[in-house]
Amino acid sequence: MLEMEAVRKIIRRALEEDIRSGDVTTSNALTGSETGLATALAKEDLVVAGMDVFREVFRLRDGGLLYETELIDGARAPRGTILATVSGSLASILTAERVALNLFQRMCGIATLTKQFVDAVAGTKAKILDTRKTMPGLRILDKYSVRAGGGRNHRYGLYDGLLIKDNHIEAAGGIAEAVRRVRGQAPLMVKIEVEVKDLAEVEEALAAGADVIMLDNMPVHAMKQAVQRIGGKALVEASGNVTLATVRAIAETGVDFISAGVLTHSARAADISLKVKRRP
Amino acid sequence: MLEMEAVRKIIRRALEEDIRSGDVTTSNALTGSETGLATALAKEDLVVAGMDVFREVFRLRDGGLLYETELIDGARAPRGTILATVSGSLASILTAERVALNLFQRMCGIATLTKQFVDAVAGTKAKILDTRKTMPGLRILDKYSVRAGGGRNHRYGLYDGLLIKDNHIEAAGGIAEAVRRVRGQAPLMVKIEVEVKDLAEVEEALAAGADVIMLDNMPVHAMKQAVQRIGGKALVEASGNVTLATVRAIAETGVDFISAGVLTHSARAADISLKVKRRP
C-alpha cells in the first residue's frame, strides 16, 4: 500500500509548482460554473500504477470531483483502455490535469517497464529489484510503481539497509573489517549486504557472514560460479547496467535478485491522454 | 541562471528522502576521518547541465568539501571526460553521492536530448521549446536543462502564460469568446496563445488577436499552409508528440517554435559514474 500522507505532500508541492498565484487561463476563460467529464485513455499498452495518486490530485484540488475506475494497480491495460473518468467542475479538472497526468504517466511508465523485466525472467527464481536511482522527491512513488509492475524493493534509502560497497570496503581496509564494524552497531532489523566484484571477494563476504551478496558488474559465467559457491548461505543479488537484453541470461545463473536502475532513472512516461467533454 | 534558493530546497528534500535518520552504512563502516577524491566521469557522450546543482549537493552536505571542474553548462562532453572532482571527507562524499548523481544525470540527460533536437533543426528558424510535462517538484531543473541544451522555455506554469487549449475553447463557446474573456483580465506582461487544430481555427485565432498560435498535431502540409496564412501576424508554435524523427520536417514548415514533451517526460538519465579514491 502507498502511504497516502506522504503522497499528498508530493501532490500539494506539484500543484503549487504548477499553479502558484493561479491558473490565469482557466480562471479567466471559464466562468467557473461549467461542468463536464474527463476521460483518461491509454494510448499504448501499459501496466497501471498510481490510480490512487491520479484520483488524489483531483480530490485535493476539488473535493467535489467524482472519480471512477474499474482497474487496479498492476493490471495490464491495452491501448485504447479507458483508465478512469473524472467528472465535475471543468475549471477544477483543467487546472489539475497536467499534474495528475505527469504523476500518473510516470508511475505507469515505471510499472510497464518493470513488468517487461519481470516477464523476461519468468520461470527462473530471480526477482527484479529497484535501486536508489529514483527521481529526487518522488522515491515513494517510484518504488511503489516497481511493486505494481511485479518487482520488489531493495532498500528505501541509506537509513534502512546496510549495503557495503567497494568504497566502504576501501575506506575500512577490507570486507572483513567493514562487516565487523557495521555488525556491532547496526539496528537489529536491518540486513547486511556486501558488494563484490570477483570470486575472491565472494569468499571474503561469505566468511564475514553477509546476509546478502551483491555481484557487481560480473560476467555471467562468473555469476554462475558465485551462485554455486555461495550455495544458499547468503542471498545473491546481481547488479550493474542490467537491460532487457541481458536480464534473462543473468537470471539463469541462479541469482535470487536482479536490480536495475533503469526502471526508475530512465523510464519513459506512459502515453495517456485526458479528454474533456463539457456537459450541456 | 538557475535560482539557487529554489534549487537548495530541492536538494535538501532529496537528501532528507535518502538519508532520514542517518546513513547507517557509512556512519558505521567508516571512522569519519577518512579523506579522498571523487571523480565524476562521463560514460557516454553528453551535454553538461547542472554543474552548480551537483556541487551544491556536496556543499550542503558538508561545507568543507572542495569541488573543481573546467566545464560549464551547455558544453559537450565526450565519453571519458572527467566532469568534475570532489575532495574531502569520504563519509560526506559517500552519503551525498547518490542524490548528487540522480540530479546531475537527469539534468545532463535532458540537455543531451534537447541538443539532439536543436541540432536536428539547425539551419531553420525553429526554436525548440519545452512543455509543462516535467517531473513534479523538479520543474526548475528540467526547464534549466532544456536551456542548457540550447532549447527555450515555454511558460513555467499555469500562472505565467495564457494558453487557451481546445478544452477552454469548448467551455467558453469558441475561440473569439475565450480570447475576449482572458484579454480583459490577464496580467499585462503575459502573452495570449491559442491552440488550433486546423486552418479554420487559425483564422479564428488570428481574428481574435492571439499573440501566439499553437498548431496542435497538424499534418506537416497543413502546418505549412498555416504558417503562410499567419504571415508573421502571430508567433507560430508546432506541438504534439514531436520526435527526433519528425522534428526536422516540422521545422521546415517555417514555424517559429516546436515544443516537445519528450524532452522532460521521457529523457534517459545520462550515464555518469562517481569513482572514489581514499587518500592514504
Add this chain to the structure above:
Amino acid sequence: MLEMEAVRKIIRRALEEDIRSGDVTTSNALTGSETGLATALAKEDLVVAGMDVFREVFRLRDGGLLYETELIDGARAPRGTILATVSGSLASILTAERVALNLFQRMCGIATLTKQFVDAVAGTKAKILDTRKTMPGLRILDKYSVRAGGGRNHRYGLYDGLLIKDNHIEAAGGIAEAVRRVRGQAPLMVKIEVEVKDLAEVEEALAAGADVIMLDNMPVHAMKQAVQRIGGKALVEASGNVTLATVRAIAETGVDFISAGVLTHSARAADISLKVKRRP
C-alpha cells in the same frame, strides 16, 4: 479568481501568529458552548474585496460556522451596509475575528482606493495597474484586491515579466543591448517592457522592439509626445508617484496603462466592525 490554496497558507500563518499556544481569554472566559451571530458592518463607504478570504478564516478555524452574504467582490457598499454574517460557536468566532478583519479590511481598503483611481480616469483608455510594491507575504491578496477594485495586474513577480529598468540598462550598456540579451533567453510567453525617462530613450526602446514602454516620472507633456511617437507600436505605461490628484491628467495623454504603487503600499484599512450577539 483567487487561488484559495495559496490563500489558506496565508490564513493559517496569520491564525498561528495570533493564537499560538491558545486564546487565553476566550478559552477561559467562555465555557465553549455559547453560540451567537456576528455581523460585519461597513462603517464607511467602501468597495468589497475578499469575501472568500473573510469566510475562509472562520471556516478554517471552525468548519461548523455558518457564513452568509449577499455581496460579491467588486460591489460598492455604502456606510451601514451589512457585509456578511457568521453564526455558530462564539468561542470560534471571537478567536478568529481579528485575523478575519485584518485581512478583509486591508483587501477592501485596496479595492476602495483602486476604484477611486479607476473612476478618476473614466472615459479615457487608460487602465489602472498595480506594482510589486505589495505587502510581503500578501501579494496574491493585494493583487486580487486591485482587480476587485477595477484595476489590472502588472506582473506578479520577477519571474513572470521582463521589465528592463534604468539599472538593467546601465548594467547592460544601453537599451538595445539589454533587450537583445533578454530576447534571446526569455520564456516564450512573457512580454518585454522597457523603462524610459525621455523621448530619446523612447526611440531606443521602439528600435529594440519592446512590447511595452514604461514612461517613468516623465512630465505630462512629454508623455503626450511619447504616446504620439510610439503610435501603437508598443503598449505604453505611465509610472512614478501617481496620485489621485495627478492620475486624470496622465490618463488624458493617451497612455494605455497607469501604474500606482500607492494602491498597495499605502492603502488605508477600510473601517469595518464585527458585532457579536449571544444566542440565548
Add this chain to the structure above:
Amino acid sequence: MLEMEAVRKIIRRALEEDIRSGDVTTSNALTGSETGLATALAKEDLVVAGMDVFREVFRLRDGGLLYETELIDGARAPRGTILATVSGSLASILTAERVALNLFQRMCGIATLTKQFVDAVAGTKAKILDTRKTMPGLRILDKYSVRAGGGRNHRYGLYDGLLIKDNHIEAAGGIAEAVRRVRGQAPLMVKIEVEVKDLAEVEEALAAGADVIMLDNMPVHAMKQAVQRIGGKALVEASGNVTLATVRAIAETGVDFISAGVLTHSARAADISLKVKRRP
C-alpha cells in the same frame, strides 16, 4: 531587539514570493559579473526602523554584499538623508531591491507615524500603544517599528495577554464572572485587562480586581472621570479610533496608555528610493 530568526522567515518568504523560479530580467540582461553601489535615500522626513531587516534581505540573497549605515533605529532622518549603502554584485542587489524596500518602507512608515503620536502627547504621562491590528504575517515587524517610533507594545497575540472585551463579558454574563473565570486559569505571568464602555463598568472592573482597565470609545470627559475614580488601583488604557487630531485631548485626561490601531493598519509606506551605480 528584533528576534532575527523570526525575521529571516519573513524575508525568505518574501523573496520567494517575488523571485520564485528566477528574476528573468536581471539574470538575462546582466552577465552576473557587474558590481556597483546602491544608495538608500530618504525622500521625505522619517523615523528610521528596520535597518537590520533591510540589511538582512541583501545578506540572505548574497552573503558577499557589503552594507553600511551610520543610523540606528529610532533616529530621525530628514528628507535627503542617505540611510544606508549596499555594494557588491549588481545582480544580487537588483533582485533583492524590491523586497528590501517593501519591508523597510513599511517599518519606517510605522515608526514615523508612531513618533507623531508620541510627540503629540509629550508632557503628559500617556504612553502610545499598538494593537493586534497588524499586517498578517508581519506582526513582529509592525510591533518592533512601533517601539522604534517611541511607542510601547500591548500584547503580541491572543496567547500573551488576557483582554476581556464586551463580547467575552456578554458571553460570561458579566464582568465579575468573566474575571473570576480567567483568574483561576490564566498563566501566572499574564495580566488581566477589562474593556469598559462607561463608569458603571469601571466600577465593576475595579471590584473584580482588573490589572488594567480599557476605556473603549468613551468621551473625553468620561475618561477623565474614570481616571479619577480608578485612582491608580489599575492601569488605564484609552482606546477606539484614536487619531493624531484627538490623541492630545485623550492624553490630558490622565490615562496611562493610549492604543491606536491606525499605527499599523493604515500607516503609509515611507518614501525611500534605492539608486544603483555601476562600478566601471
Add this chain to the structure above:
Amino acid sequence: MLEMEAVRKIIRRALEEDIRSGDVTTSNALTGSETGLATALAKEDLVVAGMDVFREVFRLRDGGLLYETELIDGARAPRGTILATVSGSLASILTAERVALNLFQRMCGIATLTKQFVDAVAGTKAKILDTRKTMPGLRILDKYSVRAGGGRNHRYGLYDGLLIKDNHIEAAGGIAEAVRRVRGQAPLMVKIEVEVKDLAEVEEALAAGADVIMLDNMPVHAMKQAVQRIGGKALVEASGNVTLATVRAIAETGVDFISAGVLTHSARAADISLKVKRRP
C-alpha cells in the same frame, strides 16, 4: 482548552516520524479490509490528560475511525479503567497505535504526577506551577497536562513573561537596574518577576516594584521570613528542585506558588495498554 491546530502539527510530525514511507508490517500482513475494536486500558491508577490528543491521532490517520470515552481530562482513573475505545479499520488503528499511546501516556503521566503535588499541598494557599523544563516540541501538551492535573502554568516561553534571574541581574549590575530597564520596554500585559536568593535581595526586588518574587533554593525558614516581609506586596513563588517529599513544608511557609521542573522533565509515562480485537 488545548489549541488543537498546534496539537495537529505535533501529531502529524509524530506520525511521519514513525511511518515515513509506510508501515511495512501492517500494509503487508493485513489485507486492509479487516475491522475491529481497540480498547485503551489503565494498567495503573492515573489522572487522565490528553483524551482529545489520543482521539485526534486516530482521526488524522483515518477519518472513518470511531472513538468513544466517558472520561474527561482531569478525571482520576483507577487501575483497570477502560479509558477509551476506537473502532474501525484495523490497519488504521495498528499504524496509529504507537504514536497515540506515546502521547497519551506522557500526558497522563504528567497529570498524575502533578495531581500528587497538588494533593500534597491541599489546605495551604500554594498553587503548583510548571516551568520551561518541558520536552522540546511538546510544550503545549506538557503545560496542558499540568493544568489537567490541577496545576497552573507559569509562562509559556521567553516571550510571554519577564523573569529576571540571577544571570540577568549580574549582567545588568543589580536588581534595581535590571527591573528599571525591562519596565520601560516590556509589553504592557506581561508581569515582571525577580529571582532572589536571600532576604537582602527580597528587599531589592520589593523596592524595584516586582510583580512576582521567586525565592530560589532558599531554606524553608528563610522562605517563611520572606513571605512575611513581602506581606502581599508581590506574589511569591518558591522554586528549586522541589520534590514530593519537600513540597508540603514549602507550601506551609505561605508562598503563593511552588514551581517544580520535575513535573515535565522527569515524569514517567503512565502505564496504558491498547488491546485490539478483530471483528469476525
Add this chain to the structure above:
Amino acid sequence: MLEMEAVRKIIRRALEEDIRSGDVTTSNALTGSETGLATALAKEDLVVAGMDVFREVFRLRDGGLLYETELIDGARAPRGTILATVSGSLASILTAERVALNLFQRMCGIATLTKQFVDAVAGTKAKILDTRKTMPGLRILDKYSVRAGGGRNHRYGLYDGLLIKDNHIEAAGGIAEAVRRVRGQAPLMVKIEVEVKDLAEVEEALAAGADVIMLDNMPVHAMKQAVQRIGGKALVEASGNVTLATVRAIAETGVDFISAGVLTHSARAADISLKVKRRP
C-alpha cells in the same frame, strides 16, 4: 553518528517554541554587549550523550559562541564534572540555555539509564535494545542516546522493520499466513520478526522462517525453554515491562536481545546546571 541535519530541525523548532517573538527579559535587561562564560556541570553521576546537540543549540543561536569540552558521548561523568563550557555573548547564551539543557539533560538521562541496564547484564550475551516508545518528535535523539549508553537500536519506525505482533497475527489468521504475506512483499533488506507469547507459537514462528523471534512477557523459565528450542535458528528478543530489577534474570536465559521501553518513555532528566559568569 547523529544525523545533524535532522537534529538541527529539532533544535530550530525547540528554539522557536521557547523564543517566538523574542526573549523579552534578556533583550531588555541586557544591553547585548555583555560577554561571559557558561559552565555546564554534572550535578549527579551520569553518562554523557548529546555533546554535539548541546553545542549545536548555541551555535545555531549565535555562530560566534565558542564551545569547549574534553568529553565524548558514552563517557561516564561523575558528579562535579565540568561537561562543557560556552563563551561569548551573554545574551545569546541566556536565550539558548533552556533549550540546550532540556535536550542535553534528556539525552544524558537516557544514556545513564541505558548504561545501568547494560551493566546489569554484563557477562551474558544479551544486548539491550530500545523500542518505539520514544518521545514524539525526538526519536532520533532518543535512539542515539541509547547507543551512547551502550545499547543497540531495534527498528527506527514502522518503515524499516517487519515486526508481526499478536494483532497482525490475529488479523491475518495465524503466524504462518502473516509471515507468508509479508515475505512476498517486504523490501529485500529488512528482517522479519514475530512476536510470540508461548512455546507453541515459538514453533510456528520457527516453521514460518522468522529471522527474529520476540518472546513477549513470557516467564523466565519459559524463555529459557524457548531459547533452547530455537537453538540459533533465529535471533531471540525478550520484551515486556523489563526493569533494572528483572533484566539480569532475563539475560541469563540466553536470549540475544532484551528490549526495554522504559529507557525512553520514562527516563529521568539528568541533573545538569549551567552557571554563567560575566566577563568584566
